Amino acid sequence: MKLNLRLKIGITILAVFTLSSVFLPFFTNVDPSEQGTYFRNIPMSWKHPLGTNSLGQDIFWFLIFAIRNSLLLGVAVSLCTVFISLIVGLSAGYIGGWFDRAVMLFTDSLIAIPTFPILIVLGTLVRGRTNFVILGLILVIFGWAWNARMVRSMALSIREREFISTARFSGASTLDIILKEVFPYVYAYMVVGFINSILFVINTEAALAIIGLSKVEIPTLGSIIFWALNYSAMFVGQYTWIVAPVVATVLLFLGLFLTSTGYNELFAARRGHS
Amino acid sequence: MGLIQYLAGKIVTYLLVLFIGITITFLLPRWMPGDPIEGYLAQITTQAGQTLTPEAMEELRQTLAELYGLEGSLLSQYFGYLKRVFLTFDFGPSLASFPRPVSEFIATALPWTLGLLGTSTLLAGISGNLIGLLAGFFHNRGFATVLEVIGVVLYPIPYYILALVLILLFAYIWPVFPLSTTIRPGPLTLDKICTIIRNSVLPALTLILAGFGWNILGMKALAYSTKQEDFVAFARLKGVDPWTIMISYVSRNAILPQVTALALSMGGIFNGALLTEMLFSYPGLGLLMRTAIGGGDYNILYGTITMSIIAVATAALVIDLLYPLFDPRIRYR
Numbered sequence: 258m259k260l261n262l263r264l265k266i267g268i269t270i271l272a273v274f275t276l277s278s279v280f281l282p283f284f285t286n287v288d289p290s291e292q293g294t295y296f297r298n299i300p301m302s303w304k305h306p307l308g309t310n311s312l313g314q315d316i317f318w319f320l321i322f323a324i325r326n327s328l329l330l331g332v333a334v335s336l337c338t339v340f341i342s343l344i345v346g347l348s349a350g351y352i353g354g355w356f357d358r359a360v361m362l363f364t365d366s367l368i369a370i371p372t373f374p375i376l377i378v379l380g381t382l383v384r385g386r387t388n389f390v391i392l393g394l395i396l397v398i399f400g401w402a403w404n405a406r407m408v409r410s411m412a413l414s415i416r417e418r419e420f421i422s423t424a425r426f427s428g429a430s431t432l433d434i435i436l437k438e439v440f441p442y443v444y445a446y447m448v449v450g451f452i453n454s455i456l457f458v459i460n461t462e463a464a465l466a467i468i469g470l471s472k473v474e475i476p477t478l479g480s481i482i483f484w485a486l487n488y489s490a491m492f493v494g495q496y497t498w499i500v501a502p503v504v505a506t507v508l509l510f511l512g513l514f515l516t517s518t519g520y521n522e523l524f525a526a527r528r529g530h531s
Numbered sequence: 532m533g534l535i536q537y538l539a540g541k542i543v544t545y546l547l548v549l550f551i552g553i554t555i556t557f558l559l560p561r562w563m564p565g566d567p568i569e570g571y572l573a574q575i576t577t578q579a580g581q582t583l584t585p586e587a588m589e590e591l592r593q594t595l596a597e598l599y600g601l602e603g604s605l606l607s608q609y610f611g612y613l614k615r616v617f618l619t620f621d622f623g624p625s626l627a628s629f630p631r632p633v634s635e636f637i638a639t640a641l642p643w644t645l646g647l648l649g650t651s652t653l654l655a656g657i658s659g660n661l662i663g664l665l666a667g668f669f670h671n672r673g674f675a676t677v678l679e680v681i682g683v684v685l686y687p688i689p690y691y692i693l694a695l696v697l698i699l700l701f702a703y704i705w706p707v708f709p710l711s712t713t714i715r716p717g718p719l720t721l722d723k724i725c726t727i728i729r730n731s732v733l734p735a736l737t738l739i740l741a742g743f744g745w746n747i748l749g750m751k752a753l754a755y756s757t758k759q760e761d762f763v764a765f766a767r768l769k770g771v772d773p774w775t776i777m778i779s780y781v782s783r784n785a786i787l788p789q790v791t792a793l794a795l796s797m798g799g800i801f802n803g804a805l806l807t808e809m810l811f812s813y814p815g816l817g818l819l820m821r822t823a824i825g826g827g828d829y830n831i832l833y834g835t836i837t838m839s840i841i842a843v844a845t846a847a848l849v850i851d852l853l854y855p856l857f858d859p860r861i862r863y864r
Contacts, residue, residue, distance in 0.1 A: 263683075362544065362547055363551070365544060365548075365795075366544070366547055366548040366551045366552070367551070368795060368798065369544075369548045369795070369797070369798050369843065369844060369847055370548060370551065370552045370555070370798060370840055370843070370844075371798040371799075371801045371802050371805075371839050371840060371843045372798065372802065373801075373802035373805055373806065374802075374805065374820065374835065374836040374839045374840075375555060375556070375559070375836060377820060377824065377832070377836075378556070378559055378560070378832055378833070378836060379559065381824050381827075381829075381832065382559070382560065456687060460689045463689065463691065464689070464690075464691060464802075464806050467691055467806070467809075467810070468806075468809055468821060468824065469824075470824070482691070482695070491698075491699065491703050499695065499699070500699075503692055503695055503696060503699075506689070506692050507688055507692060510687040510688060510689065511683075511684065511687055511688075513687065514683070514686060514687035515683070518683075
């Protein structure tokens with residue numbers, strides 16, 4: 258198994274982001290979301306690597322916590338959506354018939370409906386009372402459809418293979434076939450789907466946060482931009498406040514994307530040889 | 532599958548998408564904790580300073596319930612809602628600037644969104660697919676790798692980051708374009724057209740760059756796999772020159788899945804356009820929504836969302852209906 262370049266770069270970026278955002282918070286006892294902890298608008302220094310913002314928060318620590326929270330939300334929601342899409346996709350693809358058609362019409366509709374406006378209404382209705390669990394649940398409801406479509410088309414193509422018939426004729430139950438014969442094939446695609454789902458979740462939460470419809474008091478990659486825009490960071494010359502989250506987001510997303518396409522490439526190559 | 536079946540299938544999906552989308556927008560406010568009418572009444576009471584008598588309050592509550600279509604059972608409300616939306620495009624009056632109807636606001640905003648979205652999707656589609664075609668067809672040349680890297684880097688970057696970077700670069704550090712859109716109402720003169728274009732460059736560029744990566748990567752993969760097919764090898768052995776092979780053999784086949792994928796991604800592209808409009812204060816549906824969120828104007832919010840669902844579904848349907856023009860296999864079967 259030889260790692261390709263994309264996978265190497267992607268995993269390196271992800272490792273740096275994950276490790277630093279998980280372990281660095283142990284080295285500070287200041288809550289970065291607390292306002293007025295430090296003097297305002299301190300420029301970059303050893304004590305404050307990215308300076309402090311107009312709310313008296315340390316930008317570096319806010320960013321670290323933001324990356325951690327965004328990643329956490331992304332991973333938690335994506336685990337749920339992958340689980341749902343596996344169940345929906347595998348059952349639709351394997352059972353087939355009217356069941357497949359009905360489920361796929363619903364899935365396709367969910368893909369075609371622009372979700373952002375609907376999330377905006379939900380965000381407006383629960384504004385102020387929202388928490389991360391509710392937000393995560395909403396993202397789960399709107400996030401599983403694309404992956405389910407992919408799993409289903411995989412299951413469809415595998416269904417006709419000989420080893421499935423062999424299993425059926427030797428008396429394996431439908432559940433057995435799905436779990437033991439079909440799932441291993443779909444697994445690699447789910448890894449890719451899982452990473453893409455993390456991208457979707459972080460992106461959507463950030464989009465909602467920027468227009469103030471998420472829990473903006475909690476540091477996330479979106480809420481940091483929300484506060485920077487609200488306090489006109491660009492006009493008062495606080496570049497680090499806005500540039501740091503932009504650079505962090507670009508790197509993180511690039512890392513996730515490279516890992517997912519790199520893994521896909523690796524798996525395709527392995528399939529070709531075996 | 533003949534042409535008729537193809538079209539019928541697409542139209543059934545279209546109607547289903549509309550039905551599910553509009554049902555969700557109907558049910559959302561009714562499932563949510565908190566009553567929009569009570570919220571609005573509370574807002575009025577704080578503004579009016581407790582001067583309303585209980586009787587006047589009750590009357591106002593009745594009127595609002597009627598305006599919202601909250602009278603009667605859930606089922607009759609539902610049918611009333613469907614009838615109003617589909618037959619008359621009636622979303623009730625705006626709450627913040629009563630009694631101007633919501634449909635009037637939407638009618639002013641929609642052309643901006645459609646214009647911005649249409650232009651940028653078209654430009655991103657043409658240029659992105661062209662670059663992807665070159666990168667996929669000449670995959671072993673140096674420049675192809677450069678083009679692919681551009682696609683890989685652009686693809687995962689979300690809309691709001693692109694918008695922020697463009698604002699930072701071209702409205703702040705090197706201020707050639709305005710920071711947010713200001714277009715005064717008035718007759719359409721040459722001067723005004725110039726203002727509109729100047730104000731639209733950055734939002735459009737955001738959408739184009741976002742669509743770019745997707746188009747490049749998709750087309751690159753398709754062109755590369757089409758190039759491996761037997762009919763392309765045959766053409767090459769026959770002595771057809773590479774450019775003709777690329778344009779009439781590879782691109783015509785590789786573009787087909789891209790068209791289908793575009794119809795499916797309309798929703799995602801629209802989401803990005805809304806956010807971009809909000810960040811640039813571009814006077815389309817996105818800005819209308821943002822204003823409605825700020826003012827708690829639920830009628831405008833629901834009207835805009837219903838309209839977005841209809842617009843996206845219709846755009847996807849139009850692309851699907853145009854598809855037989857690209858693919859003769861569906862036309863002549």
